[in-house]
Amino acid sequence: MLARLLGRYLRPHWPLLVAVGIFQLAQSLASLYLPSLNADIIDQGVAKGDIDYIFSTGAMMLGVTLIQVVCAISAVYFGARSAMLLGRDLRGAVFGKVSEFSEREVSKFGAPSLITRSTNDVQQVQMVVLMMCTLFVSAPILAVGGVIMALREDPGLSWLMGVSIPILLVGLGLIIVRMMPLFQSMQKRIDNVNRVLREQLTGIRVVRAFVREDVETKRFADANAELTDVALKVGKLFALMFPMVMLVLNVSSVAVIWFGGLRVDSGEIEVGTLMAFLQYLMQILMAVMMATFMAVMLPRAAVSADRIGEVLETESSVVPPSNPVTELHESGTVELLDTSFAYPGAEESVLHNISFRVQPGTTTAIIGSTGSGKTTLVNMLPRLFDATGGSVLVDGVDVRELDPDLLWSRIGIVPQKPYLFSGTVASNLRYGRPEATDEELWEALEVAQAAGFVRRMEDGLESSIAQGGTNVSGGQRQRLAIARALVKRPEIYVFDDSFSALDSATDARLRAALTSERADATRIIVAQRVSSIIDADQIIVLEHGRIVGMGTHDELLETSETYAEIVSSQLTAEEAA
Template sequence: MLKTLGAQIKEYKNASIATPVFMLLEVLMETIIPLLMASIIDDGVNKGDTHHIYITGIWMIAAALLSLTFGCLGARFGAKASMGLGRNLRKAMFERIQTFSFANIDKYNTSGLVTRLTTDVTNCQNAYQMILRMCMRAPASLICAMAMSFFISPRIASIYLIAVIILGGLLILITLTAMRYFQQAFVKYDDLNESVQENVSAIRVVKAYVRENFEKEKFKKASANIRKLLVKAENVVVWNTPLMQFTVYSCIILISWVGAKMVVGGSLKTGDLMALLTYCMNILMSLMMLSMVFVMISMSGASAKRICEVLTEECALKNPEHPVYEVSDGSVRFDHVTFSYSATSETPVLNDINLTIQSGETIGIVGGTGSSKSSLVNLISRLYDVNEGAVYVGGKDVRDYDMKSLRNQVSVVLQNNVLFSGTILDNLRWGNKNATDEECIEACRQACADEFIQQFPDQYNTHIEQGGTNVSGGQKQRLCIARALLKKPKILILDDSTSAVDTATDARIRKAFREAIPGTTKFIIAQRISSVQDADHIIVLNDGKLDGFGTHEELLNTNAIYRDVYESQTKGGGDFDEGGAA
């Protein structure tokens, strides 16, 4: 874990090295000041040497200014290093997530990833700053102060040693107890973020069903769980201060009592006693700092582990050693394909699929809900890898292609149409960032989107809200289709992507496809028979198995499922979850 996080320090190594160096120098100056103060009292005040007081006082001021300077520099470089680490961790995680396959993404929920990129990174960067500054300053201050105390008076310094051992044991116990609660609390942040995310993204559904109170209670429960654990942790940590104060004051009383006797007896000077009292505070405050460092590290331990899970997650899909970069055509062949989302699953999602599709054909895919229609087309662009068999595109196994090159030639319009905040042109250019305005307009004409875009006051410069909330479902679908067409792909996949448009517009879109992109292989997943009946071939899936493959007329004569659904739809609007679908 430390190696993974340490690799993200990168360009902030110099700042990470400079911080503890300046902290050591600050401690050195602070250690010298009590000795100078003792010299002023013993060799200046007691002897009436004004010159010595002035000279030593100047040295004390110089030491204090140097201590302040070194402390400020340590704080500056520490902040730079820790903020830099946070920046690099966020960047590394975000870039890592972009490389994930669907199989990798399925392991994490969105709220968990958001927590890792925000709260967890903040915890780690705060802990890193504490480590660079306090983990160096506190031990160094303790060691230096303890050494100087033994140098002045071993008898009195033994009081420090006993206090340090007792207090150190108690602080370790407090830290270990608090650590358990902090680790549990930060995991609960996922539930809190999930509650907020679901509520905001689905606010229209919440209001439509008048479920505001339910959402409030869900958020309140998640927030209360975090509060409960953090309060438990703080109730343990709060013992740090009283224990520290009790130890400090006890040490001061003992030192004053023993030291006064030694001063009266002549075995200790008055200035040395004052220096010992100062070192007492340094030693015990160093322990206090160390305890807070341990608490911060314990708080960030769980966060660091969750960050490393993302950074070390191995992508389930990898490019071959010598990838193919050119896709020759849009032909597709499924060769005894069996697929399941989990390696431990007993029942495959797709079972022994054999299909051959020629380049330029239009293929309809129909079947009931859960018949694995989307799973089938996801294998074409290698969003998942098959468990058995192979999928061939352009005559080559998809696993032999460079994934970026393959996906650039396979445009997919998913069931969940997503638009991003920005203008219509900005969204369209997700398909081709270099597309001209004319190319965008032509793609929209083919997708039958131009007609409604022209009615907007700003037309193609109309702003789209995040998620496309200011356009209708049908408009969103047509914009997503236009975006896919701009890629000029060899294979176009429409995953139930015209379900929100009327049948007349659906027919016009399909007609435009036939005329404008005849060489592109088109896969159309649909529930309406009318959307696929003029396709070259139609695939009928049932429970992950190929139940039929042929033209509309052939399937009407040979496939019971297809025939039953066709008859139910022509008589009264049935779909593949009714009639013959099993």
């Protein structure tokens, strides 16, 4: 998967990679040339006392060094740019894919895991690309070139390379093999830390209300300790790696000087040749170490790439139509025909053979006990889920055949848990229709019974809203979410238990204003409170995912035992009548 990701997302940046290759090649050749010049200075200049030769060759070494530095800086610059662009493209691809997911896929991965995959996992792949551009390109050139140049200087000491290089490779290989499973475990434990932290931040009020700070602190400490344990094991292996590399390097240096000194003493080689051979051996071993360090990075990057690829290769269960319908001739009609829905792997369907029709300009209410399938039913209208049986029609066309943008423009949904984005009151209200004027915003706020408290805010429409709307009360958040849907002015409004946080008086005023100001729109209301739906044109009673009653309030009191029980549990006989 890592190779496929790199091939796909680095291909557009190939000019940068070519530049990296050219500069790394030039830098490596300069590095290989310097020991040879150093040997010449010692053998031809120092040994013979030729000052002119020392200065001329030294100047040449300075020039080569300057070229090496410039090429190294350029290679790192272009390599870093390639890696950052790859990270940008990968994050964009993951975000784009996740935004296409239905609630089914989001639930499958979980929000904390998706966050980790688009941040930490992308960072691991990004880092390995940076290391490849800065180390992996030059390592083989230095290793192969170093062997050639070392043999050119003195073949008699070549056996030292044949001993030291395999020892270094075997030692580092054993460490890498132990690191690979630890990297896999580390990414999962990062997911777990993110999950626990996200739960605690989101549910901080619940934590404090139940005085569970100590329990949650211990929960986070346990998740944190698990991640720390794995990180320490990886750190210990890293700590073992560098002393081992330095041991091999130093022992090899001593061996070269020892055996090379014997050859210098016997007159077989010059001192400069010995120094050059030593430098080439160090370059070879450092190249092997760099390549091995890359090999250490690759397993973790491969794990991260697999996790990213899993997201990118997951197809949404809500698939856009190949030939979408882009025009509708009706306005606001909703119909379900023998519709069923079951979650993947579930033993039983959530909804069974649901059929009803909603006419434009009418109010249809859906009521039932907790878990009866009310929210699942309305979530099929904007295709947050797709029906697993039967059809859901909007304006006479199956929603699976409609252009998604056209479908979403027709429906304004206020979810069961309203969510506001960080920004201002105005930016939240304009979320569905950016071109809405201030007058239209105030009109929607009036209908939603939210104009009063917005006027009392210090900056009115420009008052700040915290992420999630945590700086306003639950009822205010609910009314702002309703106003946001009203600003959009769709043909179909879906209120998923959206009046539950409102008192009865505000609820009644809001419904009256909604019926008056949006008389031509279709209104679908999911409710727990009978008083919120008593005047609906049509009430659908759900129980265990099946329709057990349908009609007006008065009709259902006569024909539906389930509805009559719900009414009697909430209203007196006089109120019900």
